[in-house]
Amino acid sequence: MASVGDRFKTGETCAASGVYGFDGYTNGASVPPPTQEERVISLQRGDAFPPIRSCNRGAYWRLHRLH
16 A cells, blocks of 8 residues: 555556655656646556656656545
8 A cells, every 4th residue: 555655657556546746757857847737646546657748758756645
């Protein structure tokens, strides 16, 4: 089970339904920033963590709140 503060990356399966925030690109880049809509996402258990679609890059996601 995931805990608040845990970090995940694009392609991994979501272990806990909740609200996740963008926590950096997997390649270490800092630009371009994700769009406002891409910064915070809601996922259900079993969903795959998405890339940042506006620039087609893998991302790290941090769990902010469980549903």
